[in-house]
Amino acid sequence: MNETASKNIMEEINRVVIKIGSALLVDEKSGKIRSDWLSSVAEDVAKLKKEGKDVILVSSGSIALGRKILGLNMAKKLVENQAAAAIGQIELASTFREKLAKHDIAVAQVLLTYSNTENRDQYLNARGTINRLLKLGVVPVINENDTVATDEVRFGDNDRLAARVSSMCSADLLFLLSDIDGLFSKDPRANKDAKFIPVVEKITPEIEDMAGEPISTGFGSGGMITKIAAAQIAMTGGCHMVISNGTLMNPITEYLSTKKGTWFNASTTPMVAKKKWIAGALSPVGNLIIDDGAEKALRNGKSLLPAGVVKVEGEFVRGDTVKILNQSGQEIARGLMAYTSEDAEKILGSKSSEIENILGYGGREELIHRSDMVMS
DSSP states (O other), X not given: OOHHHHHHHHTTOOEEXXXXXXHHHBOTTTOSBOHHHHHHHHHHHHHHHHTTOEEEEXXXXXXXXXXXXXXXXXXXXXXXXXXXXXXXXXXXXXXXXXXXXXXXXXXXEEEEOXXXXXSHXXXXXXXXXHHXXXXXXXXXXXXXXXXXXXXXXXXXXXXXXXXXXXXXXXXXXXXXXESSSSEESSOTTTOTTOOEEOEESSOOHHHHHHTOOOEEETTEEEOHHHHHHHHHHHHHTTOEEEEEEOSSSXXXXXXXXXXXXXXXXXXXXXXXXXXXXXXXXXXXXXXXXXOHHHHHHHHTTOOBOGGGEEEEESOOOTTOEXXXXXXXXXXXXXXXXXXXXXXXXXXXXXXXXXXXXXXXXXXXXXXXXXXXXXXX
């Protein structure tokens, strides 16, 4: 993909994730947030939102900020870092709220662990919360939940966390802000002959070799190797990714103006990637038998409502994949359930407005939303 193509594709971007690392956010000498720089990022976020785009921020920095407040030097002691994160998260969240409030933008804090993205029910809850916040015009600020994550289950770097969030929320573009302009054939700080790589169409062994070894310096960790790992996750989920220089003021506006960065081109869209995953990667564990009216609605692109279901077969939990069969037994679709089999049994044939009275809680209106369904 050439530069002109990348400019054109920005017009099709609806949802953006911006990852901010500790080394960019926190001044290494003072241990404090780089206030002016973060104000410029807030300006970038406001500009994107004025263009009608959803924005999600994935930020590091809680441990670095907390250790400064506690008067602790940076170290790898898990229990100290967890305590520092508990303090630093408050500082981090309040600063983001202050910066974005100047643009009349509300902010929400969402803390995730690796297990939240692996457990299907927790994954759906997190995705539902973030999507609802975006619909309300809020900017979610996401970080790894360092206070409870352990060495064995933590993401280890927020590059991969940002990529997971991008896939979870069907983002179109992930910005990884770095301290260099993008991907080079070698480390440009040690090799004068290093060549800049403007576009990556596929993660190959050659691309992985360019990433070098993981690093951990100052407040930052990971290096280019974690960004390449993030690119693999994002691209598989149908999300484009950019590595660009985040040390500049207004780094997002700067990239969109100059296109100076490495663009990782996803070969598909988030929705197509999700549909392929539902269709081929997950084994159905139950069936929903639907009436003729519901079948017609599904073929017209509608979601599956309880009123159109006549029978529930099998045992399943929220987030499991089920087959959707017509009354002749023909599979017409499959999708991810918003309810357990027990609750689905209780509300089948009912109107969506009756769900809360029947179950005692207000769940989703649909048994399966159209974005979680693929037609046969």
